[in-house]
Amino acid sequence: MLAGAILLFGGTAIAAPAEEGGVAVAASMAATFSTPARSACTHVAAAAAYPVAPKPEAAPPLQGRVTDTTGVLSAACASELTDRLAALEQRLGVQVAILLVGSTGQSTIEQFATTVFDQWKLGKAQVNNGLLLVAALNDHTVRIEVGYGLEGTIPDIVAGRIIRERIVPAFRENRIEAGISDALDALTHEMMPADVAAPEQPAPATALDGRDEAYETAAATPASATNSANPPPRDARAGGEKYQSNGLPERKRPNAGGVRFWFLLGVANVVLGVVAQWRKLRRRVALLAAWLVAAVVPVVMLPVGAIFNGNLEAMLGAAAFVPAAAGVGPCLLGINLFLSARVRKITAIVGGTLFMIVAIGREMDYSVGEVLSGIFGVLCVLAVIWAKLTGGGSSSSSSPSGSRSPSSSDSFRGGGGSSGGGGASGRW
Known part of the structure; x- marks a missing residue:
């Protein structure tokens, strides 16, 4: 969040003085229309x-x-x-x-x-x-x-x-x-497009303050204590390992970070999007800041192995996925929460429903990850069923409107878009 704030407000200060050429171009385009x-x-x-x-x-x-x-x-x-x-x-x-x-x-x-x-x-x-x-x-x-x-x-x-x-x-x-x-x-x-601004400055690669418990423990523990607490794997006959009920050694689970940590990271980027739109910053600056905020997480945690036990392949996969899922996506949500009442309403309904489902799952002794995985699986099945049921309707419904367009007086025809439900009404 600190890196995002530095980038956002730094980009604002840099982009504030617009060049005369950009103003002239915008003015000429405005005069055209x-x-x-x-x-x-x-x-x-x-x-x-x-x-x-x-x-x-x-x-x-x-x-x-x-x-x-x-x-x-x-x-x-x-x-x-x-x-x-x-x-x-x-x-x-x-x-x-x-x-x-x-x-x-x-x-x-x-x-x-x-x-x-x-x-x-x-x-x-x-x-x-x-x-x-x-x-x-x-x-x-x-x-x-x-x-x-x-x-x-x-x-x-x-x-x-x-x-x-x-x-x-x-x-x-x-x-x-x-x-x-x-x-x-x-x-x-x-x-009309915004005035031409100066190139954005990259954010300094500073570490995030919001680290999870695994990172804090690893950072605070001396190397000798870490080695003694986590000795290298030994043969099962030598002892010192945990065993399953079937007698096989228990496989150590990778630490992918707690649900609370990733949730707070997403919320931070939602707030980042809201603040960026409130300050009327360029959208690309806000998205770049959110991407950097989320990208710093796997990069900083890679040397100490706080995620995926230092597995390099898993870390590279996370570096490609995390910035989009926990950075850009929540930032776009924050921007649209500020702009559209419809998005705020839908987000409140979906968020409240998810909270209730997770609470019920916790009462049934399911973890948050298991509940979310189950919801994702159900949504995928419903999406496939919906696609099967409505697959032939869109192509057949588009033909009548296309047959009307040649009669337009200025050869104007729609490009296949649809309404998002936004806008405003009035009376006189």
């Missing part, structure tokens, strides 16, 4: 009821980056918005679509947005970097639906602020075009 000097999106709509589809709960056909079923947008404004969205996708790879409908019927704006997002398949399949801005004008509801890959860039709190500050005030004055244009400006600003 921002509202033109003379925007066509200035028309004020008449206060009237807008047309509603026969089945308002169903997702309308994808007509392009801008789909207006109400006719409230002028042709010039729709063309301008389409060009800006196309430029945004070309430079950043982000798929953003705008949808205006009269009503969502019996569905809430959240349910309707998720249905449209998943049917249009916004964003790339492996990245899920799509975003949908949908407004139901008769219902006076609006939502920004964010794909999972963009939840770190456009968290729920940012989406809500854009709705409150950019969309709602304009929509109340029937300036639908201006509200959408201003919201697109704000979203583009949030998605």
Whole structure:
């Protein structure tokens, strides 16, 4: 944790002064996607009821980056918005679509947005970097639906602020075009890459303070006492060894560290991720710090043989696995805990369930490791069963949406992404 803190706050101090060239590049990119000097999106709509589809709960056909079923947008404004969205996708790879409908019927704006997002398949399949801005004008509801890959860039709190500050005030004055244009400006600003910063400095290879009991014992015991307490293996007839009930010598178990130690290491990296996101540090700096924090553990313990009894092959395997499992993974969890209320809710449910299962297992005289191994085995079996049951559904369901895309006015089609459930809603 000390090494991670040194790297994080050191990287912040180094990266603070941005170079003029990086600022100029970011400014030029922002100008490319921002509202033109003379925007066509200035028309004020008449206060009237807008047309509603026969089945308002169903997702309308994808007509392009801008789909207006109400006719409230002028042709010039729709063309301008389409060009800006196309430029945004070309430079950043982000798929953003705008949808205006009269009503969502019996569905809430959240349910309707998720249905449209998943049917249009916004964003790339492996990245899920799509975003949908949908407004139901008769219902006076609006939502920004964010794909999972963009939840770190456009968290729920940012989406809500854009709705409150950019969309709602304009929509109340029937300036639908201006509200959408201003919201697109704000979203583009949030998605712009950060200014070019100085190269990150590697963290000093300092040892961790949080050592387990085996390490402390080995470090505090003199070499002579260690040799006397753990003599080299001898023949069974010479005595001095422990035996099993069948008369065979008992094999010494490798010391892989206590569950408490690895749990605390993971918690430390979760806290590292939360602090990094709170301080608005670059994600790569936080992940590098978490990787180094976890990588120091097997490196420091290798000379004294505190893990795996000094087995070099096992230590090399741990050096490859531990930084990802106990470092990068928990750090990513901490970042998303800070950004997404949905992740916090899921983590609380999963953590509480695991705690109850482990507590029940301990009452039945099972170790924590045995309980966790059993849970992992059950999850693997369930995953295989689920894959067998749903293997043919995804391919068949994707064909109808693909047949719709050629009719799009600007040849826009989804990249196979799906909604992560993030975003924000509002009313005016």
